[in-house]
Amino acid sequence: MATINDVAKRANVGRGTVSRVINNEPFVSEETRKKVLKAIEELNYHPSSFARGLASQNSYTIGVIMDNTMDKVYANPFIYEVFRGVEKSVYEGGYNLLLLGKNTYQNGKLAVERVLQGKMVDGLILQEQIIDSEYFKNIEQYNIPIVSIGKLENRDDISWIDIDNHMAGYMAAEYLYSRGYKKIAFEGVELEKIFARERYEGYKEFIGSKGLSVMEANELLQNIEGVICLDNIYAYKILQRCKKINKKVPEEIGIITFDNYPLAEYLQPSVTNIEIDLFQLGLCAGSEMLNKLRNRNCEVNRIRIPVSVNIRETTR
Amino acid sequence: MATINDVAKRANVGRGTVSRVINNEPFVSEETRKKVLKAIEELNYHPSSFARGLASQNSYTIGVIMDNTMDKVYANPFIYEVFRGVEKSVYEGGYNLLLLGKNTYQNGKLAVERVLQGKMVDGLILQEQIIDSEYFKNIEQYNIPIVSIGKLENRDDISWIDIDNHMAGYMAAEYLYSRGYKKIAFEGVELEKIFARERYEGYKEFIGSKGLSVMEANELLQNIEGVICLDNIYAYKILQRCKKINKKVPEEIGIITFDNYPLAEYLQPSVTNIEIDLFQLGLCAGSEMLNKLRNRNCEVNRIRIPVSVNIRETTR
DNA sequence: TAGATGATTGGGAGCGGTTCCAACTCTAAC
DNA sequence: GTTAGAGTTGGAACCGCTCCCAATCATCTA
Incomplete structure (x- = not known):
């Protein structure tokens, strides 16, 4: 395995020069740089991360x-x-x-x-x-x-x-609204969690901007046209309830959630969600x-x- | 940050001896070892992984x-x-x-x-x-x-x-059998996948040992009492079919799968599975x-x- | 033409360990 | 008392790089 000395010898330059080339430092003439690069290539040289770490006190x-x-x-x-x-x-x-x-x-x-x-x-x-x-x-x-x-x-x-959790909450509400669901509730207001709080705030902002009122999903989903769920689990619980009280999704009620569990797209009905690019x-x-x-x-x-x-x- | 030299000096021994202690090598007297350990403790010394890697050609x-x-x-x-x-x-x-x-x-x-x-x-x-x-x-x-x-x-x-995929296939069949499901099919025979093949083999072994016959799940699930699914997605598809043809789970048909998706336990019905300790x-x-x-x-x-x-x- | 300036370059001195050999100590045997 | 041998120990040499200083070279200015 070639070392920096081998490269230096082959390129007919000093060790320091090779080091400068490796680290892309200035103050190396174009000609020299090429010679060194050539030697590196020919010897299939790769700097030892340990030597480097030891000398520079950087681990990369x-x-x-x-x-x-x-x-x-x-x-x-x-x-x-x-x-x-x-x-x-x-x-x-x-x-x-x-x-x-x-x-x-x-x-x-x-x-x-x-x-x-x-x-x-x-x-x-x-x-x-x-x-x-x-x-x-x-x-x-x-x-x-x-x-x-x-x-x-x-x-x-x-x-x-x-x-952007705030935006996520806002968009969830906005999307439901744009599909014609007006009375929109938020399910899963776990205020001790930052992301939950932010999503809830985003939701409230949109709701406020339309002059609607903030709601939570009551047991029988009375008077509710859309539900924003903190996660898929909440969403499935809401779906169960809908089934029980015979409320049709998505005709009578719209549901949207934030996360996207691995299995979610295969389930029926699959839940509309705010997609998060992890x-x-x-x-x-x-x-x-x-x-x-x-x-x-x-x-x-x-x-x-x-x-x-x-x-x-x-x-x- | 203390180095091996500091430790050596403090313990009043040579560098080599400290190295021997660090690496738990023999040929160090108990007394010396203690001295060194004490110095290490006092100086809060930790060997540099780079120096070590460089010298020993091991990265740990x-x-x-x-x-x-x-x-x-x-x-x-x-x-x-x-x-x-x-x-x-x-x-x-x-x-x-x-x-x-x-x-x-x-x-x-x-x-x-x-x-x-x-x-x-x-x-x-x-x-x-x-x-x-x-x-x-x-x-x-x-x-x-x-x-x-x-x-x-x-x-x-x-x-x-x-x-142990073979065992998994075997156990899935065995469990269904033990719960009274006798006509057991395997869904998801993706033979190009090693794990699928092995599970299938395990299933076949059990089925053979009871003198039953190997089956695949037909469209209407006719004449089938139990289904072993390669994964949750297959399981949910089977569940859909059951609903469509109005076959009751778990009364009329039993379903078991192998994996355990994050959401699985919250779904209804939650699917019995062979648990894999990843x-x-x-x-x-x-x-x-x-x-x-x-x-x-x-x-x-x-x-x-x-x-x-x-x-x-x-x-x- | 000398001197100043700035761009390059070579290579010694570490970085902090491990390895190995020579040296030293201490018994036990002769 | 001498010697052999095993158990300990110290420390030089080395691992392969970076950093930095001194040296060299080219160019420009007066």
Whole structure:
């Protein structure tokens, strides 16, 4: 396996020059650069990440933390899609991705701490649930860039990426309205969850703008023409109720939800939903991290991923 | 941040001795070991993974490849659960986990190759779909241990871990039979898929052992008392048919499936299934890799993860 | 033509570990 | 008392890169 010295010798230049070429630094003449590139090609040379890491104190690796506190992923079947996006942007930016569990231990210590202490990652991507905990304070000390997947409320020093939940709530209401459903309720007002609150706010905004009134879905769905459900589970419960009281979907009542469970499109009726681009979310989280890494004092960003309506069978 | 020299100085020993203690090597007196451990503790010392990697040519990192050829994870919502298992066992074994996409590029080359060439991983865990392809031949050259998640048919030199699909098929039939369903069909005989074939074989074995005959689910489900479905989607289609022809589930017909989609338990009726422990699968894949890493010429293993019946509403 | 300036270039000195060999200590045997 | 051998120990050499300084070269100015 060729080293930087082999390349230097073959190209008839110094080690420093090769290093400059590899790292795309200025102050190398075009002629020299070509010679070096040629030698690299011929020797099929690839820099050792360890030597590089050791010398530069950079790992060129980003850590992503998965929340493994829950028993089953089934509680959050969506996160993998986000990771796919993170993976893609991180690698394409020339970095690598270390996957870490929140609660994983290594030699009796939290694995994250080991990784941080061993300087194995230059930055950390984590989910908003993790921040603000005791756990997070630990991490923060290491003073590396952090990006959160999910909005942060009490920290204006950390960049985050999230779905545009407000818009999602607004659009859900707007879509139902545009299909002729006027009396629209929101099901699943779990105000302790940020995303739920935001979606609810978006819904309220639209409702207000039309002079309608905010509603929750009552037991018999009396006087309700449309329901916005926080997730598929709520949607299916509403569907059950409709069946029980013999209310026709989508003729008499329209239903829309936000998430899109793996099985959802095969079910009957399939539920119209606000489509959330989780892959895009991951992609952005990755680029934002690269951003921070390349420019340490870039500003804190809050990024919102737009959403769209995915029309299925529960709306006319 | 303390280095090995600081520790050596503080403990009043040589660098080599500290190294021996860190790596748990023999030939260190108990007394010295204690001194060193104390110094390590006091200085909060953690070896640099780069220095270590550079000197020892070991990365203490395992790569896991995710299949990102499909557009959406929705096609395989289960793999994240497997990764959770891999992650856990790998870290607890003192290794780290690098997450890699199959088709991700880095500087115009496949990321996997870059990682392999940069010697960033000591071993690779991948899914069976990846093996046997042109792609895989590339990987194989690097001559590091490989473990496959999913049975391998044409390679007896690579260890793999899989669900006990044969047993799953057998148990599905057995369970239906035990609940009084005798005429049992198998829906979703996708013989090109290994796992489908194996489940089908298991089903046939049980059916044969009772002197019953193998069936497929006909359009009107005539003469059928139980259906084993390859996955939830098949199950829901069968359920639709039952509704159409007014056949009562679970009274007149029993339905069982193999997978367990995130939403499945909330649906009505929820489908009885053979429960597959994907986390365990990942756990085993990780340990098997550690095995190989610690003992290079250990034998090739084929490991089967047992399954169980998860009773829900489509069987009486 | 000398001197100044800026663009290139070479290579020594680390980075923080592991490996290995020589040296030292301590018994046990002769 | 000497010697052999096993158990310990220290530290030089090295892993393959980056960083930085000094040296060289080309160009421009007075």
